Amino acid sequence: MKWSARTLFQGQEFWFQDDGAQCHRSKPVTKFVRDQGRKTLDWPPQSPDLNPIENLWSVLKRKGWTQHSASVSAMKAKIISIWHHNIEHELLEKLALSMTDRLKAVIKARGGPTKY
DSSP: OHHHHHHHHTTOOOEEOOOOOGGGSSHHHHHHHHHTTOEEOOOOTTOGGGOTHHHHHHHHHHHHTTSOOSSHHHHHHHHHHHHHHTSOHHHHHHHHHTHHHHHHHHHHTTTSOOOO
């Protein structure tokens, strides 16, 4: 997260987002995130509808997991290569900018399912 934050936000303020899973909300993880000085979004439990990373996982699967990798390290290398060479900046920007609409939709649905 630190490398991505430095690269993407270049010192600007940002909010950390996770999916509200129990492992992300455990006391040690919560303390670590707080100790790092990170702000987190309040997140409805079991609401992956909001998270644009789900869209990216889908893209990665379509572009890279069509062929079986010989090893875990080969799979990691393939994912990193796809991320750096086959994920369009415009897609990342579109997904990031969709957060306002995603949040409004889940509020309107009172935490229920949305089109996202």
